[in-house]
Amino acid sequence: MSEEPGSERVIAGRYRLLSPLGEGGMGTVWRARDEVLRREVAVKEVRAPAGLPEADVRRMYARLEREAWAAARVAHRNVVTVYDVATDDGRPWIVMELVRGLSLADVLDAEGPLEPRRAALIGAEVLAALRAAHAAGVLHRDVKPANVLLSDDGRVVLTDFGIARVDGSSALTMTGEVIGSPEFLAPERALGRTPGPESDLWSLGVLLYTAVEGASPFRQDTPLSTLRAVVDEELPPPHRAGALAPVVEGLLRKDPAERLTGERAERDLRLVGAGGSVTGQDTTRADTVPGGGFAPTVTARTGPEASRTPPL
Structure with a gap:
């Protein structure tokens, strides 16, 4: 589970979570700070429902990684830019441009x-x-x-x-x-x-x-x-x-x-x-x-x- 806003958890030793931007059925998008490049980014985490079988959890993570793969293939001003896919606690986190x-x-x-x-x-x-x-x-x-x-x-x-x-x-x-x-x-x-x-x-x-x-x-x-x-x-x-x-x-x-x-x-x-x-x-x-x-x-x-x- 993600920590509460203000705890500033750091993902993959680099991306500091600052505050949630939005939440849906599959997880949360966070406003975060890239401590290496010193810029704000958006980080998407997937939250597996409690009791979900391990095979379904793996499938969810694969779907998340594919989101990054798919979006990264499309270079266009009207498509969100993906910067990185970080792994933390065995889960992938998509790092994207922060669209205000x-x-x-x-x-x-x-x-x-x-x-x-x-x-x-x-x-x-x-x-x-x-x-x-x-x-x-x-x-x-x-x-x-x-x-x-x-x-x-x-x-x-x-x-x-x-x-x-x-x-x-x-x-x-x-x-x-x-x-x-x-x-x-x-x-x-x-x-x-x-x-x-x-x-x-x-x-x-x-x-x-x-x-x-x-x-x-x-x-x-x-x-x-x-x-x-x-x-x-x-x-x-x-x-x-x-x-x-x-x-x-x-x-x-x-x-x-x-x-x-x-x-x-x-x-x-x-x-x-x-x-x-x-x-x-x-x-x-x-x-x-x-x-x-x-x-x-x-x-x-x-x-x-x-x-x-x-x-x-």
């Missing part, structure tokens, strides 16, 4: 639903991170508001690759086990099929829907009923999404082959974020400019919302 800011989940809890333009701007940055991960052969598999950090310096950072799947790696989950957050899980994953990049795009669609509508589209009372809704229920029509609606609906098509591609979705999100509008077809309602770009000011909105950006 709030998670998207925290922002939604504090402010309520976002305006479509603001959600689109955040979504475009998350999608840029996902496309970089996919290009490196990494599927995130747990895209949700709690894993998106809105940095004080304006960056949008995708974190927590703890259940990521890397091409060529062996599976670390038991047969039939579903990992990830059920309400953000793609239908093909809920059915036990092999996921691809399209599964992360579905999760991004759920994230965007949740951000603008204030509620997850398929959440039910139990995880099982949520998974059934993901597979069988129609998408509740978004009412607050505005110009973002075609993108959300395009990402949340049940058949992964029919979803928007990452390239198309990022283009559309940046257009909506700039004040433009898109359709569900292959064309946009904004004039194009030389080089295949867009002139979003043609359909840009006016008023206070036109100047809003993700929180700094």
Whole structure:
């Protein structure tokens, strides 16, 4: 177990734990000080539940190490930077850059639903991170508001690759086990099929829907009923999404082959974020400019919302 804040436990003789930054079902992320490089970092520990069989504990630690491996393969400004994997007391601890800011989940809890333009701007940055991960052969598999950090310096950072799947790696989950957050899980994953990049795009669609509508589209009372809704229920029509609606609906098509591609979705999100509008077809309602770009000011909105950006 971790010691209480203020005890300043030192991990691997180098990383001094200062205070907890966040806590979830699998452990705690700490603000820490690297005594060698004299800088603050974030350190993630996994806390094995009491009574967990040793084989499951080892699997949990292997999953944690794979998070570092997966994230370290993706060099991108929108992906959290991993510095080190330290071993202390027989456990791995992931040492990462300290991102100062709030998670998207925290922002939604504090402010309520976002305006479509603001959600689109955040979504475009998350999608840029996902496309970089996919290009490196990494599927995130747990895209949700709690894993998106809105940095004080304006960056949008995708974190927590703890259940990521890397091409060529062996599976670390038991047969039939579903990992990830059920309400953000793609239908093909809920059915036990092999996921691809399209599964992360579905999760991004759920994230965007949740951000603008204030509620997850398929959440039910139990995880099982949520998974059934993901597979069988129609998408509740978004009412607050505005110009973002075609993108959300395009990402949340049940058949992964029919979803928007990452390239198309990022283009559309940046257009909506700039004040433009898109359709569900292959064309946009904004004039194009030389080089295949867009002139979003043609359909840009006016008023206070036109100047809003993700929180700094």
